[in-house]
Structure formats: C-alpha cells, structure tokens
Amino acid sequence: MIQELKNSYGTLFEEELLQEIIASATYxxxxxxxxLIEIGDYVKSMPLLVSGAIKILREDTDGDELLLYYLEKGxxxxxxxxxxxxxxxxxxxxxxxxxxxLIMIPIEKMEVWTAKYKSWRDxxxxxxxxxxxxxxxxxxxxxxxxMDERLLNxxxxxxxxxxxxxLKNTHQEIAYDLHSSRVVIxxxxxxxxxxxxxxLHRNYIKIxxxxxx
Amino acid sequence: MIQELKNSYGTLFEEELLQEIIASATYxxxxxxxxLIEIGDYVKSMPLLVSGAIKILREDTDGDELLLYYLEKGxxxxxxxxxxxxxxxxxxxxxxxxxxxLIMIPIEKMEVWTAKYKSWRDxxxxxxxxxxxxxxxxxxxxxxxxMDERLLNxxxxxxxxxxxxxLKNTHQEIAYDLHSSRVVIxxxxxxxxxxxxxxLHRNYIKIxxxxxx
DNA sequence: CTAATTATGCAACCTATGTTACATAACTAT
DNA sequence: ATAGTTATGTAACATAGGTTGCATAATTAG
Numbered sequence: 001m002i003q004e005l006k007n008s009y010g011t012l013f014e015e016e017l018l019q020e021i022i023a024s025a026t027y028x029x030x031x032x033x034x035x036l037i038e039i040g041d042y043v044k045s046m047p048l049l050v051s052g053a054i055k056i057l058r059e060d061t062d063g064d065e066l067l068l069y070y071l072e073k074g075x076x077x078x079x080x081x082x083x084x085x086x087x088x089x090x091x092x093x094x095x096x097x098x099x100x101x102l103i104m105i106p107i108e109k110m111e112v113w114t115a116k117y118k119s120w121r122d123x124x125x126x127x128x129x130x131x132x133x134x135x136x137x138x139x140x141x142x143x144x145x146x147m148d149e150r151l152l153n154x155x156x157x158x159x160x161x162x163x164x165x166x167l168k169n170t171h172q173e174i175a176y177d178l179h180s181s182r183v184v185i186x187x188x189x190x191x192x193x194x195x196x197x198x199x200l201h202r203n204y205i206k207i208x209x210x211x212x213x
Numbered sequence: 214m215i216q217e218l219k220n221s222y223g224t225l226f227e228e229e230l231l232q233e234i235i236a237s238a239t240y241x242x243x244x245x246x247x248x249l250i251e252i253g254d255y256v257k258s259m260p261l262l263v264s265g266a267i268k269i270l271r272e273d274t275d276g277d278e279l280l281l282y283y284l285e286k287g288x289x290x291x292x293x294x295x296x297x298x299x300x301x302x303x304x305x306x307x308x309x310x311x312x313x314x315l316i317m318i319p320i321e322k323m324e325v326w327t328a329k330y331k332s333w334r335d336x337x338x339x340x341x342x343x344x345x346x347x348x349x350x351x352x353x354x355x356x357x358x359x360m361d362e363r364l365l366n367x368x369x370x371x372x373x374x375x376x377x378x379x380l381k382n383t384h385q386e387i388a389y390d391l392h393s394s395r396v397v398i399x400x401x402x403x404x405x406x407x408x409x410x411x412x413l414h415r416n417y418i419k420i421x422x423x424x425x426x
Numbered sequence: 427c428t429a430a431t432t433a434t435g436c437a438a439c440c441t442a443t444g445t446t447a448c449a450t451a452a453c454t455a456t
Numbered sequence: 457a458t459a460g461t462t463a464t465g466t467a468a469c470a471t472a473g474g475t476t477g478c479a480t481a482a483t484t485a486g
Contacts (some may be wrong), residue, residue: 058349060357068352082342091349114327114334121327128341129295135348136271136304139281142356143392144273147443170463179356181444186464202452202463360473383433394474399434401473415433415482 001027004050005103008074017117024109028102037094043083045104049075052100053161057093066142067177069134070097070161078131081124084110098162150178151188155198156210165207214240217263218316221287230330237322241315250307256296258317262288265313266374270306279355280390282347283310283374291344294337298323311375363391364401368411369423378420
C-alpha cells in the first residue's frame with residue numbers, strides 16, 4: 001500500500017500527511033463490476049483511487065439509470081466525502097468499471113486533516129471543483145447533445161478510461177448508462193459501424209476510429 | 214451591512230469570524246436582471262447572499278442556455294469559490310433573479326479562514342455539498358423528466374424563490390431557461406391554463422394551483 | 427392616432443427517439 | 457447434439473418536442 005500511495009499521491013501530500021494516511025487508512029482491491037456504494041447507503045470511509053476506474057451512476061424513482069462520470073487514479077469520491085461530513089445518505093451508486101485499487105480513509109480524519117494540512121485542503125477543494133465540472137459536462141451532454149453525439153462521447157470516454165479499444169459491453173448495458181433503449185443504441189451503433197468507426201460483435205465492440213464522424 | 218450579515222450568518226459563524234468579515238468584505242446591492250458573473254470571467258471575490266435570489270445558468274457552444282439552479286439567502290456561489298481558489302475562468306453565468314443584497318469576500322481570505330475557522334470550513338463544505346445536490350437535481354430533471362414536468366417544477370421553484378404568485382416572464386424567457394422553444398412552452402402553458410392551474414397574460418403568468426396535476 | 431414592435435395562439439409539419447414485435451445468431455448447459 | 461438463453465438486427469409504428477409560418481392582440485414609439 002505504501003508504494004501505491006506514494007505513486008499516486010506522493011507529490012500531492014506532504015510527508016507527514018502520507019505517514020498519517022499509512023497509519024490510519026486501509027487498502028482495498030475490488031474486481032470489475034464490484035458495487036462500492038449503493039444509493040441510500042451511509043458511508044463511513046472515503047476512498048482514494050490508486051488504480052482502475054469507478055463509474056458513478058444516478059438513478060431516478062423508476063429505477064432508470066444514468067452514468068454521471070468516471071473516477072480515476074488520484075481522484076476521490078467527492079459525493080462520498082460530502083455524505084461522510086454531513087452524515088447523509090449517498091445520492092449515487094458507485095461501481096468499479098475495471099479492477100480497482102483503493103485506499104480507504106476513515107471519516108474522522110477528514111475534519112482533522114482539513115484543519116491541519118494545507119495540501120489536504122487543496123486536494124479536497126480540487127476534488128470538489130473537478131466533480132462539479134464533471135457534473136456540468138454531464139448536464140451539457142444530457143441537455144444539449146443528441147443521442148448519437150452522446151454515444152460517441154461515451155465510447156471515447158470508455159476507451160480512455162479502460163485504456164483499450166475493445167469495449168466489452170452489450171448494447172443493453174450502454175443503453176442503461178445513457179438512459180436510452182437497447183434498440184436505439186443498436187441503431188446508432190450500426191450507423192457508426194457503417195461509417196467504419198467501429199466493428200460490432202457479440203458482447204464486445206472493437207473501436208477503429210471515433211474521430212471519423 | 215453588519216445587521217444584514219448577523220441576520221443571515223450570525224448563527225453560522227463565530228463572533229471573531231464575523232468581525233473579520235465585517236473588516237474585509239464589501240457590501241453590494243444589485244437590481245433584478247443584473248449580471249453578476251459571465252462565462253469566462255475571472256472572479257476575484259466570493260459572494261455571500263444576504264437577500265434576494267440569483268439564477269445560475271449554463272451555456273453550450275451555440276449559445277443555448279439552461280437554468281441550473283437558484284442561489285438564495287445564506288448561500289454562496291460555490292462555483293465562484295472553486296474558480297477563485299483555482300484561478301480558473303467561470304463555467305457559469307450568474308444573474309440576479311430579484312433585487313439582491315450581497316456581501317463580497319476577497320478571495321485571499323478564503324484560504325486563511327479555511328485554515329483558521331471550523332465554522333468557515335463547515336460552511337464551505339456544506340455549500341459544496343448543497344451545490345452538488347442541486348446539480349444532481351438538475352441532471353435528474355433534464356435526464357429523466359418530460360418537458361411538461363420540467364415546466365411544472367420550474368414554475369413551482371420560481372414561485373418559491375420569488376415569493377409571489379405573479380411570475381413576470383414571457384414564454385420566450387421560460388423557453389430559454391429550460392432550453393426549449395417558445396412554441397413548445399406556450400403549448401404546455403396553455404394546457405396548464407386549461408387545467409385551471411395558471412392564468413396566462415401578456416408578460417406575466419398568474420399561478421393559481423400547481424398541485425392540481 | 428397610426429405605425430412599428432413584441433407577445434401569444436395555433437395549425438401543419440418534421441424528426442429524434444422510444445416502443446413493440448419478431449427473426450436470427452451466438453453462446454451455454456445438459 | 458439439443459434446447460434454452462442471451463445478444464443483436466430490423467421493420468413498423470407512436471409520440472414528444474422542435475420548426476415554420478402566419479394571425480392576432482397588446483404595447484410602445486413617433
């Protein structure tokens with residue numbers, strides 16, 4: 001864990017804070033698909049991402065989902081942080097998009113470190129700032145873009161986050177993330193295939209060139 | 214200003230912090246419609262709302278707008294805060310929805326007070342938390358609701374924020390806020406009128422009962 | 427008072443996206 | 457190999473909401 005921590009956060013935090021993290025945090029590895037947080041959960045520790053990616057989802061009253069954004073190495077779940085501090089229930093669901101390594105910080109430390117370490121304050125504010133910007137991009141996407149553009153962005157983002165050009169997803173799963181229907185996604189994917197941007201297969205999509213469009 | 218400050222923030226901040234605010238902040242009154250922040254602005258001070266309401270808007274590349282949420286008494290523009298701290302450009306536009314009274318804090322104080330006062334830290338975190346939740350509601354609205362439901366929520370929220378049942382808006386203005394078209398909004402408003410929920414007039418809408426639907 | 431401007435009403439139409447239904451292909455388990 | 461299950465393809469259709477065009481009412485300017 002020590003090596004992992006220094007790798008991802010070594011330049012961000014001062015030595016003394018790193019020591020405190022090592023002393024109080026726990027290390028955790030979760031496999032792809034692992035559900036880290038469910039809507040309504042009370043969260044008792046705050047995750048720092050060391051490697052992998054986590055997708056953050058929103059759900060409406062009918063159980064319809066929407067992908068909000070991904071968390072990556074060096075980031076933290078700001079919403080969880082907010083929940084921890086306020087002792088509120090989680091507003092979102094968090095699922096490991098890939099195999100993921102995490103450092104879990106007990107919430108008691110939050111308040112203490114915020115008072116004590118400038119680097120921690122900066123990190124926390126930076127996290128909030130990033131998260132708000134991600135949410136703004138989500139709003140932009142849903143409010144201003146058509147489904148074909150959203151799908152394209154979704155594929156690009158997924159390639160980036162998973163760092164592979166073979167996306168192991170069914171059309172149905174993509175439809176859930178984009179809050180659309182399977183038929184619509186199949187239709188749009190077929191269009192992209194005809195343009196030569198992707199190749200469709202059962203259970204996976206091979207990305208050729210998403211900048212053709 | 215002192216009275217205004219104690220009125221809105223007296224229970225929130227300790228006496229010493231209140232004194233520091235009084236010493237370094239400036240007081241500002243702006244009329245309805247006043248543009249406080251434009252997208253791309255560098256922001257040099259952080260507003261604390263004393264009375265009135267501010268609407269926060271997002272814009273896409275084509276100049277299309279979307280209302281994100283309102284700021285009210287006792288709240289602060291978290292995005293501005295984020296901008297200040299990171300020396301970044303504003304991602305949003307802020308316009309006074311009603312006549313509004315503000316206390317402007319110079320950004321240099323932010324870092325200092327965050328280290329020094331727990332009540333300030335709590336306030337800042339609480340603000341971030343609230344703003345993220347507002348943004349989530351915006352995402353919900355845009356992603357999961359139809360235009361008729363969004364319009365209804367818009368009217369309800371506007372009644373609440375402006376504290377009057379006479380909404381002085383043209384259909385075009387509402388259309389801008391909801392990122393829709395004038396014709397669509399007129400159509401849906403007419404439906405609400407036929408249900409007896411509202412009364413349509415030139416330049417204003419009289420709200421009768423929005424819970425009929 | 428008249429002309430110009432602005433807000434609203436409304437019909438006709440278009441399109442993106444969602445829905446239903448069914449066929450077929452590709453896997454999985456027995 | 458066979459049957460069942462899951463993923464994909466595709467057509468036909470439904471609908472919310474966006475667009476165009478124009479009429480009319482209300483307001484303002486000259």
